[in-house]
Amino acid sequence: MGTPRAVARWAPPLDADTLADVLAKVQGWHPLPIADFFADLDLALESPEPPPAPELSALIDRLRAHLKQLSGIAAVADPHFPPSDELKSLIERSASLYEEETPQNYQAALGLARRMGSTVHDLLDEQKIATLRDVE
Incomplete structure (x- = not known):
């Protein structure tokens, strides 16, 4: 056995307030409801019968939420892989x-x-195409 050597004390990469903020965001995270996205897309785009008036407002509200969530994800770009002009x-x-x-x-x-x-x-x-392109 060798002699003990001095090692620098570990320091966290972020301060306590920033770590608490990150923890709160992680705890508030919910996975993308992909099945819900496709159910609403079917209703809006593929259904042979358009939704009745009472359901249309709720559908628009859900689609609005989907737009916000997906565009928020898309807007966060890796500096090495900036979003395409199409995105x-x-x-x-x-x-x-x-x-x-x-x-x-x-x-x-x-x-x-x-x-x-x-x-x-x-x-x-x-986003699917971009994800597949990044994997290849």
Whole structure:
């Protein structure tokens, strides 16, 4: 056995307040509800019957939440892999749709739901492609 040697004391990489903030964010994290995304996309884009008026407002609210969540994820770029021009365009379109008020007219509201659904679909598709590209 050798003689003991001095080792520098370990110091955490972040201060206590920042660590507490990170812990709070991790504890508040929820996985992406992918099944819910696709159920809402089916209702907005694929259903042979458009949703009835009472359900349309709730669908738009859910699609708005999906847009916010997905565009927030997409906006956080790795400096080594910046978002593509297409992804930047989708983030901008998401912000515009997110801010758009739900029209009172059924047909106009259905159009908004379909535009939101299309953008959610494109965000999912673009992020999937980017993820697969990063793995290869």
